[in-house]
Amino acid sequence: MGPNFLDNAFFRNIYCNLSESDDVRCSGGGWLGDGLLPGGFEWLAFLITAILMAAILITLVLNASLVFIWAERRLLGRFQSRIGPNRWGPYGSLTPIADAVKTLFKEDIVPAAADRWVFNAAPVIMMVPSLMVLAVIPWGTGTFLADLNVGILFIIAITSLSTFAIVMAGWGSQNRYAMFGAMRAVALLISYEIPMAISLLGVLMIAGSLSLVSVVEAQNVPFILVQPLGFLVFFIASVAEINRAPFDVAEAESELGSGYHTDYSGMKFGLFINAEFTATILSSAVIVAVFLAGGRGWGFLPSQAWFILKMVPVLFFIVWTRASWPRLRIDQILSLAWKGLIILAFINVAVSAILSFIWPAPSTSELWLMAAINFGVLIVSVFAISSWFGSGPVSTPRMSHDEALPRPRPAGLSAGGDS
Amino acid sequence: MTLENVLLVSSVLFAIGLYGALAKSNAIMILMSIEIMFNAVNIAAIAFSRFTVPAGLTDTPITVTQQAVQRALTGQMLSVFVITAAAAEVALGLALVIVVYRQRGTVDVTDLTEMSG
Amino acid sequence: MNGVEGSSVTDVAFWVVSAIAIAASIMVVTLRDIFRAALFLALSFLAVAGLYILLRAEFLAVVQILVYVGAISILIVFAIVLVRDMPGGGKDNHLKVVAATVAALLGALAIFVSYNSDFTNLDALESSNADVAAALTGTYDLDASNAVGDEYEDQIAVAPPEGAEGTEIGIFSNSTGSIGGLFIRDFVLPFEAVSVLLLAAMIGALALLRQRGEES
Incomplete structure (x- = not known):
């Protein structure tokens, strides 16, 4: 094993x-x-040894999520032509600590009609899948908690467990609108699991194994170049799975209040938010390991440093995505998944199957050849799918000019005026 | 962890699921008990594939062919198909339960007695 | 877990995981509140997935988590939410005592049969035959020199010679690859049939639940 x-x-x-x-x-x-x-x-x-090692790794990742909270808020500020938090500490670097203290001192309100056990357990269960994934990620050569030989499938399976926490949060609030928000969020999550899993099939076929350590070792050419379509689909699906903008219908202040965590306050709400940031960090770690040859680099830095160095641009890209695009509606999100990403993922699987049948154990030059072919497939298929199934830049309901908002008719004007 | 112990666990789970399927009056509860029974069967199949000698290895002299290596996992194949069939069955079963609820307003199987007697 | 296989770690883990699975299943069939019963059902699925890992079926363990916990449990919870306001919840019907008797008898029969049957034991065979041991637990060579034919099923696996590197594809250490091989060789017809089954289930569920306008 x-x-x-x-x-x-x-x-x-x-x-x-x-x-x-x-x-x-x-x-x-x-x-x-x-x-x-x-x-x-x-x-x-x-047991003691395993718990100790897991505790060390979890502590490191949680501290990293604190740093990421600060970095994201500063970056969003710069993207939006403002400074961002700069009061606490140099450049606002102690802001996450201030946030944590504020959240701890807030009153912990539990609705009277809420199902107490389920209500209290939901934030905890939300954190668990975000943290379990870090066991299989190779943080450098020889630095991993477990080298499962079904590592990639383990990641997909564990991220599908977060749907449970959302359902428990929605049910525990005993609140119709929280339940609606929870069902929408669950529909989003299960719709995006499929492109996520299928896009990783291309990587599996080229690397020959589901184990993440083998995937890293097989990347003589990083898979972001060899599987660009797979990377695109996996990136979009990951951002949707962690409920970040532009897919954050579940937590945005939309028409259903705040979705499934409407009734949460204090540290339970803080746990939901922290779970989202931790999931962001771990998603970028997965992307680095699977698509960016995580840990492999030139010899002047240790491989763990290379891994963290490669995580930085991925996290920057995720924050950039949040700053750039408006929030999508839930029907737009679902049609993107079912009509766009799944088809692209299937095209990717078909092309990768043919390519890995022709070259079963690809050497570096064959990987470059695969990369060139896949780039062509990427451009052709993205344009084809978006022109056949897409509906334009922003899909608004189409109304003819006469059916639009009625024009106010000022009293006293002639009745014969046109509309 | 011997074969007998794993089969003990599997039998106990099956018995619990059987009790739930027979003694409950809520259709969704019956479906949940059927899922427990499916799980018990899967455990037994996988335990057999793990602990017993596969069919390709029983003749003398023993030649371990690639085919025998793969066919040793036939129990796990059975489990894959059981999981798939269980997924399809629970989806359709719940769809039926919801349709019955819309028509009758109840999912209590003791109240749905139009075809008996 | 090569270092501790067969030692007390797996035994303790096996009994702990089995206890969780059995306790969660008992809670499923005895609770009144259906939502709690669904949560305990998900817990029992997770415990069974842990049991699969102990039985060297890792691929099946993650498939269990992905399908059962991630999809079927959510489906059951959605159905519970859609048919709520049921006063009875999970109450028992009049067959409670009969059901308990029948279940206990069947369970006892199964336990009796399994303890008194004579199963050929793979571990015993492994300790007596080096080729089988190599094929089971790790590295072996596919010796093409004494193969009886060209097909994959005729290649014979032998223990690699001293000091040589064999291929590490033992029976249980690459269950994903073996299951994939079985899917496309020995079980291709059930594979296709199951895909038709899933398609039929999807179409059936959609056809059952289509709104017809005046219904709620």
Whole structure:
């Protein structure tokens, strides 16, 4: 099932110090002597070590999401020709801490008719899928929590768990409009899971494995060049899956209040927002690992630094998308998924299948050839699909001029005037 | 984790699902119990594929062919098809439940007795 | 988990996950509130997915999460939301005692049969035959020299010679590839039939729920 966890030096030290495992790599038991726990408790040592490693990684990602909150607000300010937060700390860098303190001090209102257990559990369950994905991402060579050999499919499956938290939030509020908002958000999420999964099929066919470490190793040419159509579909689908603009009908101040987190206040609301930012960071980490050859680079920096360096432009692009496009309506979002992205993803799968049948184990030059062919396919298919199924720049309901808003008729003018 | 223990878990889950399917009066609850039974069957199929000798490896002398390696996972194939059929069945079952609710105003199966007696 | 396979870690994990699955299923069939029952159903699906991972079926575990937890549970919850205002919730009908008896008898019968049957054990075979061990747990070579034909099914897997690198495609360590191979070789007809089944289910569900104007 991939490399053994005991190959990781940090894990091995903790595990061998805790347990009396007679595994050959634990020779001597580490610097604490013979192991702290008695004989039959290897499972406890394993559990403690695993929890410790997971806790370290989760803490790092949550701190990164704080930094990203600040960076996004400054960037949005610059995009909108204003300064952005600059009061707390140099360049406003302590703003997320101020936000957190403000959110903690807000009153935690629970509606009287709400289903208490479900209402309280929903924000927690919203955080969980966002954090589980970080277990399979290769943050550098040899730096991962688990090298599942179904890694890509694991990511898709876990991101589909966040629909549950939204439904629980909508139901827990016992509020008709929250439930409507929740159902719209769930419809959006399940519609965009399909293009997300199918666009990763092209990557699977070229890399030959679902394991993310193998995908990174197969990228002698980064897959953003070899699979441009797949990258486009996956990027749009990821931005939609994390409910960010321009797809944020669920959380925008639209006609249904604030959607499924209308009734939440205080830190529970803060958990929803933090879950969204953490999901953004992890989506960009997935994009870096799968499409940008995460961790691979020239040798003067360690691979973990390359990974984080590559995440920065992806996050910038996601914030740029938020600043640039207006919010789409829910019917526009759903028709984009079902009439646009799925067809493009299927075209991508078909072309990638043919290409990887011709060149089963592509070398670097064959990858460049595939990239050229795929770029041509990208341009042709995007123009074809958007002209056949698209409905113009902004689809507004078409009304003829006479059926538009009635013109006010001032009293006293001649009745024979035209309309 | 032996085969008998996994089959014990599978049998207990099946019995729980069977009790729910027979003793509940809400159509959606019956559908949920049927899903539990499907899960129990899947566990049994996968346990058999994991713990028993596949059919290509039983003759003497033992030759391990590529086909035997793949056919050892026939239990998992059965589970894939069961999951797919269960998904289709629950979708249609819930559509029927909603149609019945629209016509009769209830999903209590003890009240839907027009065809009995 | 190569380092701890067969040790106490998997045993403890197996009993914990099974206990969660069984407890969640009991909560599903005994709760009055249907929404809570649906949530516990999703929990039991997650526990069963964990059980699949312990049984070396990783692909099936993620498919279980993707299909059962991510789609079927949501579908059940939507149906519960659409048919709400039911006073009875999940009450039992008059067959409660009979059902409990029948279920208990069937469960006991299944347990009795499984404990008293003589299954050929793969682990026992693995420990006695090096080629089988190589094919099961990791690296083996496809020895084309003594293949009886050109088809894939005639290539014989042997344990790689000392020091050589075999191909790591053991029976359980690449279940995705093996399942894919089975789909297009041995099970191609059920595969196509299942796709027609799904299409028919989609069309049927849409046809059942089309609004006809005057209905609610």
